[in-house]
Amino acid sequence: MKPRLSLKQHIALAYILLAVTLAGVFGLVSYISVGIVEEQIIDVRLAKMADGLISSVQQDQLPNAPADVRFLRDANIPQALRQLPVGIHELTLANRHVHAVLREHGGSRYAVVQEVDELAHTELIILLSLASGFAVSVLLAVVLGMLSARRLIAPVVALADAVQRNAGSTELPSLNAHDEIGVLARAFAKRTDELQQFLQREQMFTGDVSHELRTPLTVMLGAAEVLTAQLADQPAQYATAERIRRVAGETAQRVSALLLLARAAETLDAPRTVLNVIIEAEMERYRPLLQGKTVECRLEWREQVTAHVRPELAGIIIGNLLRNACQHTEQGSITVQLGAGWLVVEDSGTGIPQRVRERLFERFVHEGHWPAHEGSGLGLSIVKRVADHIGWDVRLETVPGGGTRFVLSFPALPTTQTS
Structure with a gap:
C-alpha cells in the first residue's frame, strides 16, 4: 500500500x-x-x-x-x-x-x-x-512551502509530542491559542483529564475493595486454621476444614494481587521469581476440578525458569489459564510446557468457538459454551490486564484437531539446568 x-x-x-x-x-x-x-x-x-x-x-x-x-x-x-x-x-x-x-x-x-x-x-x-x-x-x-509547512506544523508536532509522552493536561502547548490548534489542544486536555480521573477512580475502587476484603478474609483464615486444628482427629471434617483454610488463604493472596494492580506498573517491585513453583502450586490448587474426569494433567520442563515478577501477579495469570483448562476439558490431557521466556497451557477440550476468539480477552466474554461452566466472563480479561500490567504477552493459538492452547511470553532470565 x-x-x-x-x-x-x-x-x-x-x-x-x-x-x-x-x-x-x-x-x-x-x-x-x-x-x-x-x-x-x-x-x-x-x-x-x-x-x-x-x-x-x-x-x-x-x-x-x-x-x-x-x-x-x-x-x-x-x-x-x-x-x-x-x-x-x-x-x-x-x-x-x-x-x-x-x-x-x-x-x-x-x-x-x-x-x-x-x-x-x-x-x-x-x-x-x-x-x-x-x-x-x-x-x-x-523553499517557501517547506519553511511555511514547518512553521505551520510546529504547533501540531509539539502537541503530538506532548500527548505521546503523556504530558499532563496543563502541560499541553497551545492551550491559550485562539486558532484550530488551540481548539485541538483544549480537546486533548479535556480528554486527558477525563481519562486520568477515570483511571484514578478505578485504581481507588480496586484498592478500596481489596483493602476492605482483607479483614474478613483474615478472620475467615484464622477461623479455618482453628477449625482445622480442632478437627485433626476427624478425617472427613478435617478435609473440609482444610479446604476452607486453603481457599481462604488463596483468596487472600488474590486480594493482595488486586492491590498490586491498583498501583502504577512502574512503582511495583519485581523480584526474581521461580515460575516452576508457582505452576506446581496452581496445578495442585485446581486438581479437584478434574475429579471424576479421565483427564491427565502434566507439567513438562527441563530447567528452572525465573522471571522478574511479583508471585501474586504471576499466580493470577497462570491460575486462570489452568482453571479454564480444567473446567473445559472432559477427557484427554492438559499439558503445561515451560521454557525460558515462554509458557504454554494446552488442553484437548472442544476448543473455543470462532465467534468468541475475536473478543476472547474482553470482559464478560465467556471462554466456553458449556452452561455448567459459565462464569462471570472475567477470567481471561483479568489475565490480559495483568499481563499488560507487568509487560507480558498472552495469545491464543489454533490447535490442529481441536483443543485450546494459550501461549505466554515474558522477558527471559538465565536458566538453571536440572539434573
Missing part, C-alpha cells in the same frame, strides 16, 4: 502546485502576448507599408522603403517567394528569418520583405526569461 503524505508534505505540495499553476498561466499569457505583439508590430506594419509602396509605384513615384525593408517587384522577387500565395508569410530566406507580404496589383506581383532575426532573438530571450521565471517560481515555492 502506497504510504500517505504527511501534513507537512501536503502543505508544501499545495505551495508547489499553486506556483506551477500561476507561473504556467502567466507564461502562457505572456507567450500569447508575444505572438500578438509580433503580429501587430511586424505583420500589420508590413501590410500597411506594402499598400503604401504599391500606391507610390502606381502613381509613378519612387517608393521610399525603410532601410531594413526590401521592396521587390516581379522578376526581382526570389523564387521561394514567387511560389507563395498572396498574403503575409513567415519563412527563412537565404539563411535569414524574414516576414514577407505578397501583393498582386495591375498585373504585377509585389513583395515587401523584412528581416526579423533580431526580433526572433529578442523573442527567444523573452521565452527563455519566462522559462527561467517559471523554474525560479517553482523552486521558490518549494
